[in-house]
Amino acid sequence: MEEAFTCNFILRARNGKFARERYILTVSPVAADVRPMLQSKLRDAFAVSPARSHHILTSIPTVIYVLAVTAEGFPSEWVSDSVKRILGYDVEEALAPNWWVDCLHPDDKDAAIKKTAILMSAGHLVQEYRFRSKGGHYLWMQDEASLLRDADGRPKEIIGFWTNITELKQAEEQAARARELEVEIGFKIQQTLLLDQPPRDFPGARVAALTIPSQRISGDFYDFFRHVDQCLDVIVGDVMGKGIPAALLGAAAKSTFLQALSEIMSLSERGTLPKPEEVVTLAHAKISRQLVSLESFVTVSYARFDLERREVALVDCGHMPVIHYKHRTGSCTTLQGSHVPLGVSEGEIYEPIVESFEPEDVFVFYSDGITEAQNSAGEFFGISRLAECVRMNSRRDAWQIITKIRQSVVAFSDSETFTDDLTCVVVKIEERKLPLAHQEIEISSELCELVRARGFVHQFCSGVPGAALPFESAEELDLAVNEALSNIMRHAYKNRTDQKIKIGAQAFADRVFVRLHHLGEPFDPAAVPPPDFSGSRENGFGVYMIAQLVDEVRYLRDERGRNCICLVKRRKTL
Amino acid sequence: MNIKVGEVDGVAVVVLPEKDLDAANTADFKSAIAPVLKTHSKVVFDLSQLRFIDSSGLGAFLSCLRQLSTRGGELKLCGLSTQVYQTFELVRMHRIFDIYATKSEAVAAFQP
Numbered sequence: 272m273e274e275a276f277t278c279n280f281i282l283r284a285r286n287g288k289f290a291r292e293r294y295i296l297t298v299s300p301v302a303a304d305v306r307p308m309l310q311s312k313l314r315d316a317f318a319v320s321p322a323r324s325h326h327i328l329t330s331i332p333t334v335i336y337v338l339a340v341t342a343e344g345f346p347s348e349w350v351s352d353s354v355k356r357i358l359g360y361d362v363e364e365a366l367a368p369n370w371w372v373d374c375l376h377p378d379d380k381d382a383a384i385k386k387t388a389i390l391m392s393a394g395h396l397v398q399e400y401r402f403r404s405k406g407g408h409y410l411w412m413q414d415e416a417s418l419l420r421d422a423d424g425r426p427k428e429i430i431g432f433w434t435n436i437t438e439l440k441q442a443e444e445q446a447a448r449a450r451e452l453e454v455e456i457g458f459k460i461q462q463t464l465l466l467d468q469p470p471r472d473f474p475g476a477r478v479a480a481l482t483i484p485s486q487r488i489s490g491d492f493y494d495f496f497r498h499v500d501q502c503l504d505v506i507v508g509d510v511m512g513k514g515i516p517a518a519l520l521g522a523a524a525k526s527t528f529l530q531a532l533s534e535i536m537s538l539s540e541r542g543t544l545p546k547p548e549e550v551v552t553l554a555h556a557k558i559s560r561q562l563v564s565l566e567s568f569v570t571v572s573y574a575r576f577d578l579e580r581r582e583v584a585l586v587d588c589g590h591m592p593v594i595h596y597k598h599r600t601g602s603c604t605t606l607q608g609s610h611v612p613l614g615v616s617e618g619e620i621y622e623p624i625v626e627s628f629e630p631e632d633v634f635v636f637y638s639d640g641i642t643e644a645q646n647s648a649g650e651f652f653g654i655s656r657l658a659e660c661v662r663m664n665s666r667r668d669a670w671q672i673i674t675k676i677r678q679s680v681v682a683f684s685d686s687e688t689f690t691d692d693l694t695c696v697v698v699k700i701e702e703r704k705l706p707l708a709h710q711e712i713e714i715s716s717e718l719c720e721l722v723r724a725r726g727f728v729h730q731f732c733s734g735v736p737g738a739a740l741p742f743e744s745a746e747e748l749d750l751a752v753n754e755a756l757s758n759i760m761r762h763a764y765k766n767r768t769d770q771k772i773k774i775g776a777q778a779f780a781d782r783v784f785v786r787l788h789h790l791g792e793p794f795d796p797a798a799v800p801p802p803d804f805s806g807s808r809e810n811g812f813g814v815y816m817i818a819q820l821v822d823e824v825r826y827l828r829d830e831r832g833r834n835c836i837c838l839v840k841r842r843k844t845l
Numbered sequence: 846m847n848i849k850v851g852e853v854d855g856v857a858v859v860v861l862p863e864k865d866l867d868a869a870n871t872a873d874f875k876s877a878i879a880p881v882l883k884t885h886s887k888v889v890f891d892l893s894q895l896r897f898i899d900s901s902g903l904g905a906f907l908s909c910l911r912q913l914s915t916r917g918g919e920l921k922l923c924g925l926s927t928q929v930y931q932t933f934e935l936v937r938m939h940r941i942f943d944i945y946a947t948k949s950e951a952v953a954a955f956q957p
Contacts, residue, residue, distance in 0.1 A: 718869035725865075725897070746928055753899050757868040806911075806941035809904035816900055819935055 328352060334433040336365075340418070340426040345387075347371070348428065357435050359405025376401035376409050383414075391426065394418045399436065411440040457488025457518050461692075464522035465492040469696065471827050472784075472837060474500050475578035475703030479669035481677060483640075483693040487513045490521030490569075491638045491694035496532060498544050501579050504532075507590065507636040507696050508571040511612075516565075523561070524569045524613070527554045547575045548621040551586045555613050555621075562614025570612040572636050576628075578703050583634065584623040588612050591637055594658050596665045598631035603658040633665050633672060634698040640691035641676070644684045652683050669699040706777040706784075707736040716760045716770035716789075724756055724774055725749045728785060735778040740842060748785060748840045751820035754813040755787055755836045763791025763834065773833075782822070783840045788833045796826055846870060846877040856952045857885035861895055866902035875905050882909060886918030889951040893924030898932050910942065919943070923951040 328335070334354045338345040350365045364370060375383050379400035390396040396416050401409040416431030461484060469478035480493055490510025497503055506528055510521040531553035535545035551573050562568055570590040576583050585593060587608030596603045608624050628634075637657065644652040657676065664675040676695055681687055712727050714720040732745035740748070756772065764770045773788040802808075802815040817824055823839035849860040859881060866874060881888065890906070910920045921943040925933065933939045945951040 718867070721867050721869050721899075722865055743931075746931075750897075750899060750932060753867060753897075757899065757901065761868070802936060804937040804940075806907055806938070809907045809911075810900065812900040812903065812936045816935055 330356075332357065332435060334358065336431050336433070338429040338431070340428055345429060357433070358402070358410070364405075374403040376403065390416050390418055390429065394420075399440075402433075410435050411437045453515055454486065454488065457515055458484055460515070460518040460522060461488055461491075465490070465518065465525060467494050468828060470495055470497055470503065471825060473497060473503050473578075474705075475701055476503055476576055477669040477699045477701060478503070478505070478696065479673045479699075480696045481673045481693070482695075483677065483689060485640070485689045485692045488515065488518045489513045489638075489640070489692040490517035490524075491640070491692045492521040492525040493636070493694065493696050494525050494528060496529070501577065502544060503576045503578070503698075504547070504550075505574045505576065505634075505636060505696060505698060506571065507638070507694070508569050509590065509638045509694070510569050511567045513691075517567075520562075520565065520567055520569070524554075524558055524571075527558045528571075528573070530554075531557060546623070547573045547584050547586045548623050551588065551613075551621045552619075555588075555619060559614050559617050563617070568612040568614035574634070574636070575623075576634075576698060576700075578700075581629065581700075582625055582627045584625050586610065586621050586623050588619075588621070589615070591639055591642060592654065594633075594635040594637075594654070594661055595626065595628070596633040596635075596658075596661050598629060598633075598665065601662070601665075603662050605654065605658070628700050630700050630702045631665070632700045633661055633669075634700075635661050635672075635676070636696040636698075637676075638692060638694040640689060640693040641680055641695055643691065644680050644689060644693065646683050647685060652680055656683065669697045672699065673697045704779055706779055708734070708778040709776070711773060711775040713771055713773050714756075715768065716764045716772055716791075717768040718757060718760055720772075721753050721756055725753055727774060728752050728776065731776040731778070732783065735783065735842075737778075737780060737842075740783060740840070744840055744842075747820040748783065748838065751817045751824075751838050751840075752785055752787070754817050754820075755838065758794065758813050759787060759789045759791055759836070763789055763794055765791070778842075781842055783842060785838045785840075787836045787838075789835075790833050793828070793834045794826060794836070796824070846873040848874075848877045848881075850881055853948075853952045854956070856887040856889055856955050857881055858889045858891055858948060858952065860891045860893075864894060865897040866895060866905070867897065867899040868901040871901040871905040874902075875908065878909060882912045882918075886913065886916060887955050888913060888918065889921045889923060889948065891924050891948050891951075892922060892926075892929060893948075895924075895929050896926055898929050900936070903932065903936060903938055906942065907938070919955065921945060921951040921954055923948050 328351050331353055334357055335351040336347060337349040339348050346368060347366045347370070350362055352362060354360050354362060354365045372380070372384065383398060383400045386396060386398050394417065397413065399411060399413050402412045404410050413434045413436045414431060415434070416429050418429055419427050421427040461482065466480070466482055469480045478495065482491065490512065492508050494506045495503065506525070508521065508524055510517045510524060528550060532545060532550050535549055535553060539545060551571070571588040572590040572593055573586040574583055574593065585606050585608065587593070587606070588610045589612035592605035592607035594603050595606055606624055606626060610619060610621055635657070642651060642653050642657060656679070660676055660679045661672060664672045667675065673695055677693070680693060708731070710731050714724055728749050729745055732740040732748060752774070759772055760766065770789070770791065775786045775788070777784045796814050799814045800811065802812045817838070821838045822841045825837040825839075827835050827837065847862055849862065851858045851860070859878065863870060906922070913920050923945040924947065925944060930939065930944070933942065933944070943954065945954060
């Protein structure tokens with residue numbers, strides 16, 4: 272009776288790629304000495320001479336071995352000459368008792384020995400382990416063994432193949448490292464190039480944004496353009512595909528919009544704002560050819576919120592429908608245009624959809640990562656679940672709504688990790704409060720300007736409509752502004768005296784805002800160590816003083832990319 | 846900065862001529878006060894003219910205090926306006942400095 276068994280070879284092609292080849296050999300289980308048998312089989316299989324088959328046995332990248340099955344264990348009976356070339360051992364050494372066990376890598380030994388039980392039960396076993404070569408270094412070996420039985424079905428012997436898969440393992444490890452690196456680079460691209468902080472103090476709208484990165488970065492991006500305090504542009508996009516190419520394309524697409532906007536603005540009459548469809552048209556003209564040649568496309572929602580007219584103009588280029596929760600009706604509708612994504616058709620003429628809104632309305636922009644999050648049953652999260660989540664939480668503020676959306680998607684899919692990035696931007700409309708008074712000045716970044724800045728704040732505070740700010744409050748605001756300005760001059764502008772700082776003061780019924788805009792280095796108040804009150808340090812009090820002197824301090828970036836420190840003082844008299 | 850230095854009972858009494866001591870003029874103040882700190886060990890700063898001080902100004906006073914105390918000298922302050930005193934309080938410097946209402950009280954505090 273002859274038994275067939277398969278023999279796998281891992282071959283490397285000329286191009287360096289590894290491939291697995293399979294040969295089927297048949298052997299007689301009762302052969303006393305398998306060597307002539309193997310040789311003859313090989314001869315048959317490859318149609319070669321005995322000398323040639325010997326040569327093949329010594330030169331194949333595989334060690335063939337035969338073990339006897341006895342009550343005491345599996346003593347080696349035969350091993351092919353290739354053991355010398357592959358592992359460095361002579362055949363005699365390889366036949367010594369315990370040779371195999373002794374050469375196993377300490378970390379792999381127990382598992383490898385345990386698995387031999389599988390061989391006895393299943394009759395076949397493929398495993399990988401590290402194995403010490405004669406030279407002392409470890410090689411990754413694939414061990415494929417088959418149990419042969421005698422005519423009565425009793426285990427007779429084991430025939431196996433060892434293949435040196437070290438290079439394959441190294442290639443796998445390199446690939447794994449490359450994947451990790453890609454995730455890391457992708458994450459950095461996403462954080463630095465694709466996503467911007469939503470504006471935090473836009474009058475009349477609260478904006479929050481969220482991204483949960485997936486294992487492989489996708490090209491989701493968003494951006495916000497403020498046009499004075501009346502209009503806010505929200506741009507949410509998604510590039511086809513994944514990985515670094517998608518991320519880079521996302522970054523390029525995002526910057527194209529800013530470029531298009533600023534180009535039109537620089538050419539237009541002072542004060543006229545380019546329409547969203549104009550910005551999209553120019554951005555598309557700039558990027559469509561590249562997209563076509565890269566065989567990619569970008570879906571985009573470009574929405575402009577006009578807080579004074581209370582309407583939103585949306586140019587939708589194949590992006591997910593925007594959810595609009597209407598406070599008045601308590602229900603959600605979706606806004607969806609009919610344009611194809613950027614990069615699909617070159618001569619697209621864009622038109623906006625215009626919809627009015629009211630305070631307490633909520634708009635939700637999102638990527639398909641949210642609606643296509645799946646549960647264990649394979650169902651999608653879908654727009655209706657998202658809309659329901661928005662409706663249920665519409666009374667909350669923008670940040671809380673986004674947190675609820677996140678929780679709801681995580682609960683639905685029962686997972687914290689997703690195959691696609693989850694990107695979501697929530698805009699909640701608020702009652703717009705216009706300032707009772709507004710003044711601004713510009714100073715240069717010289718310390719001698721501090722006194723003028725203090726004078727400006729003082730004069731503004733004493734003249735605010737309604738009840739004037741109490742003298743102490745004005746003085747506290749003065750000192751806070753002074754400290755913030757001297758920090759800007761000395762640290763953000765590094766003592767350069769030829770730079771500008773704009774100071775804007777606004778008074779509302781309940782609070783006074785002073786905003787300091789500068790183009791120096793951004794400032795991270797969290798990085799400042801706490802002050803030393805022991806008197807042993809002469810500096811390091813500024814940030815602490817500011818925090819003590821005003822009711823709220825915000826460090827942010829304004830609509831023109833300038834850094835802004837916003838100081839808020841409550842009007843306690845009202 | 847034209848600081849006025851007088852001497853009362855062996856105590857140097859320095860009158861700060863400025864209304865404001867901020868980041869713009871602390872360096873000025875430090876260089877003006879340096880000779881006084883080298884030649885005297887008992888010093889009073891009369892701040893009755895001062896209406897505004899910021900963290901740099903406080904830092905300058907701390908520097909004066911340290912210079913004097915390393916040589917065994919002492920510094921006392923007097924004549925602080927409410928606003929200036931509040932700034933001291935804000936960063937707890939009112940606990941570090943000896944502060945007196947008037948010049949004569951400050952000078953008298955040096956007498957054994």
